[in-house]
Amino acid sequence: MKNGRIDVDSQVFDTKTEAQEWLRRERAALLGGIDPRAGKELVKSALERWIVIRKTTVASTTYESDKNMIRLMPASMKNVHLSAVSDREVARAFEKLLASGLKESSVKRFRASLSPFFSWCVREKLIRANPVIGVKVPKGSDEVEEMDPFEEGELETAYQAWRMKDERLADILLVLAWTGLRWGEARVMQVADLVEVPTPGLMVRRSQSEGHPLKATKSRRGRRVPLANRVLPIVRELAAGKEPHALLFTPAGGGQLWRAHTLRTLGWSVKDDAGNNIGTGRGRRLHDLRHTAACLWLTRGVEPGTVQAWCGHESIATTNRYLHFLGTSADRAGLNRLNDDPGGIRGAREGRTGV
Template sequence: MPLEYASVVRCRASLSTFFSWCVRENLIVHNPVTGVQVPKSSKERTEMHPFTEAELERHFELWAERDPVLADVLLILGWTGLRWAEARALTVADFVEVPTPGLLVRRSDPEGVGRKATKGRNSRRVPLANRVLPLVRELAHGKAPHDLLLTTARGGKLHRSTVLRALAWPMTGGGRRLHDLRHTAACLWLSRGVDPGTVQAWCGHESIATTNRYLHFLGTGADRAGLDRLNRGAGYAGGTRDAVTPE
């Protein structure tokens, strides 16, 4: 199975470090990785397909008909931007309400891999809006601090395939991936006026360029102003001529 481009780049970096050590120790003459470039992937990037806030609510109702607890979990993901592996690793102790309600994202639990540090190895705090705060409180109720926060109705660990099957995702997911819930949160925050730097911190993006992808998707203020002009009445010229009265 071919590796993703980013994974190949990381492997190349690790090999280069190892062979550099071999050169310093006089085990080999030169680093065989030096000068070897990783070819760019020709695979088309999977585009984001976030829910609008209204769409998220409609799909939440569909999910709740099948499994109310899992529906709550997915709505929380759509408002917090957690990665799936981060959501699986949250414990009750990671839910805080002082000084403001939020989730402390400190670890990741990819399926089949085991717990590890978050992507980028940095912890972060994600706010809990009023829409999902009561849901998180309910999921934490009666659990010990070390217990998992986001679980199935029976307290079991989240597994992607089980969740998708329980919610009949091909029919209720609207053509999205679970990861699009993360995109949904970022777009929701930006559309509500949260500044990009804050969104970068909440998402855990290492670069603001990643956050700017969402701004590009949503369109800028200039895009909206331009569209507003296009949608005005026929013959509208704009500019200073609007204020000129014909003689």
């Protein structure tokens, strides 16, 4: 096929009908401004060019995630022409990544980088359409993350054990168990985030994973979490004498919270010679303090919609996981019926005249 005097592309077909169909599509593409020769570039070549551009146009965390595409992308996609990548090829790539043992969440992150890459290819007129659009990541076989919250009485017992190790860190963990703050959110909470009007609470505006720059919260939206009377005096004491933009939750020596130091100081995961966990964390993860808060609120009668807002859940379905874990009022009512004195049933049986 020629565009004027320039040879644009050529192809061999078994039938004249197939050749005519191909010629019609390629001419339409030229009229739309897409050169069929551009689509002959290998995916890995275009991907390397795109990664260089991303380094200066997106956040560092996004850039690092995008770079992982080079390592994760299956060879069956990486070593073909851009124009050869269809939605079927994209779906197969997702399936291969899952089959290789990659978690569903990691494949979703891969997709979140793959789609912008092919969108860039469309903008650069290398291909006609983004083949990722409309292709979802198949459901993986990841085990659902289990939660192991503290019961309120158990939490108080653990708190006393933490205080024997470090009073300041014990106070901070108790606040996490009553507010549902994520560890990254607590690390960068400022004194100015403490509000007492109209009700005591903490404004959650930012987060910071250890070793990473400051970022927005997981939902990318701020939220307000309550400060119950059990932890309000603790937070007030932690804020006393500090400047508004100083860190609110700090160890006794000052500075920022660090997970490893906190767990080591509190003896969180200590094991005996037989390998039994005898640590103050009682076999739980630090993140279970967040689960503890949600369960504590629901047990105390807080409406699920309010718990959703306090936790920052995008979907009420996430909040409902805690209801399933705790059991609903209908579950409790049903159990009460099962435990009721079955005298009425016996009476009915005694009144029968025959079997």
